[in-house]
Amino acid sequence: MASTHRTTRTSSSDPLLESVRGACLDISRDEVNKLNAVLDWAAAHTAGDTEAAELHDWNDEPPLQLAGAGAPVVAEYAALDLALSIGRSSDSGLAYLGKALELRYRLPRIYARVVKLEIPVWLAFRVAEQTRPLPMEGAAAVDKALAAFLHGCAFTQIDRAVDAARDEHDPLEAERRRQAAAEGRHADVYLDGVSTSGTVEVSATLDLADALDLEAALKSGAQQLADLGSTETLNVRRSQALGEMGRHQLALDLNSTPGSGRGVTLYVHLDAEAADRPGFVDNTWSPVLLEQIRQWCQTAGTKMTVKPVIDLNSNLSTEAYRPTEAIREQVRLRDGTCVFPGCHRRHVDLDHIIPFDAGGPTSVENLAMLCRRHHRAKTHGTWRYRVVEPGLYEWTSPTGITYLVDRRRRRP
Structure with missing residues (x-):
């Protein structure tokens, strides 16, 4: 059970510390005011299931069910205006609106404590994210179970409360989620975070059998590179082996034939009048060191194409x-x-x-x-x-x- 410790609002003998506490309280009030302002906007731009068809022509403007069953729907294009007005992208703004609606209409006990500044908005939103797929009865069960002590709740306790409600009130969904766990597999290459050294982060969640095969391939590829004379560290050789697998599409063959290498086009700009300056990779809007460009160009199997400079001022x-x-x-x-x-x-x-x-x-x-x-x-x-x-x-x-x-x- 989470601790029910609460901080009472008494004055500190340290005026600077009291100023910090006051600023934090002001931020909490501002967050609640923002939440309520968004909900006021939503009240004027949402509709229940029975009246939704009368409010909008859904053929032109699709309805968005941003919160769970029983919460009102919202017109998509109006919501894009709201998202920008609260300083968020479309996806982020719609997510905020969805959590606000979930909190107000399906988690009323938690919402009441948020308004009283007893629970921070971000923590209540954590619950709202989890309860959205639940039926109304399931959301109500989570609301009742967590409202009294959410201020001291760990994330794992929130997860357990939601899982328990799902098992009781939506067993079919619980089973579907179990079966869909495998769909959480992914492989991500974070090209938005390219460093000047020309490296990027890669992460993946794999099926166990695939992971074992990948580990065997990386281990074998790293060893082949060492046998061919590479003096790089094991970690570097494993990363190079992964790159070779990418270039050769599921087949790691370090003895590749010339001309069968990279199939990715990189737009790299160099300044002829400042040869010592880093280059610039247009694909990822990132600078890159000249030495990294040399290594890319010298990698076996890399095909270089020199194209005429594209004049972005021309109007083709x-x-x-x-x-x-x-x-x-x-x-x-x-x-x-x-x-x-x-x-x-x-x-x-x-x-x-x-x-x-x-x-x-x-x-x-x-x-x-x-x-x-x-x-x-x-x-x-x-x-x-x-x-x-x-x-x-x-x-x-x-x-x-x-x-x-x-x-x-x-x-x-």
């Missing part, structure tokens, strides 16, 4: 609706990711800013990268944007708020 165009590959490449290099405020998704569509059927050309200056969600918000909603100059976009929300998104070339 075509008469067709679909852009040419040269246009696509130039837009990708200019924008990098989705150009909606706060969004950094790389899986995107190329959007005609002025629609093609309204006379908008298929040109570099009239195309921009938008992820599918924000493409729909622009096409079917009332979000609008315009080009101030190439790479600088001004967005206008449904309520008239404007945001500038700057994707003009910048170097570290």
Whole structure:
């Protein structure tokens, strides 16, 4: 059982410490005020299941069930405006709104203690994240079990309370989650965190059999590198072996034939007038040391292609609706990711800013990268944007708020 220790509000003999305590209390009040302001907004922009169809044309603006069963739904494009107004990206803002709705409508006991500043918002949100998939009865059981002592609860106790409610109130979901545990497997390459040395972090969760095979392959590959004369440490050789596996797609063959190597295109920029300066990798918006570029170029099997410099100021165009590959490449290099405020998704569509059927050309200056969600918000909603100059976009929300998104070339 968690400790039920609470700090009473008495004055400290140290005025500086008292100032710290006062600032923390002010932050807690601000968080609760923000939560309630969001809930007030939600009350004006959400609807229950029976009235949702009367509020919105869901064919144009999809409803979002951001909290669990019994909580109201919200209109997607209006919620994007809210997300930016609280200083968050679309995904982060929708997640915040979902937890706020979950807390208010399905965890009323915990919410009441949050309003009294007895439980911090972040801790209540931790519970709300967990209870969202539960039926109303399950969320109520968690609310009742945790409300009295959540202020002193460990995360493991929250997890156990949610698991117990799920087992009792939704056994089918409990079994489904057990079966779906294997779907949590993943392999991530963190290209957003490239260092100047040219290294990145990689993490993965694998099936045990796959993990054993991978370990055997890394062990064998590292040993082969040592047998071929490598003097690198074991950890370095294992990382190099993993790279070889990536280049050769599931087959680790260090005696590769020339020309069968890397299939990834790196856009690396070098300054001819400052040969000692680091280069710049356009793919990841990160600097890279010259020595690392030399090693990449000298790696066996690497194919180098020297291409003409792409002038990002040129306005390539075509008469067709679909852009040419040269246009696509130039837009990708200019924008990098989705150009909606706060969004950094790389899986995107190329959007005609002025629609093609309204006379908008298929040109570099009239195309921009938008992820599918924000493409729909622009096409079917009332979000609008315009080009101030190439790479600088001004967005206008449904309520008239404007945001500038700057994707003009910048170097570290």
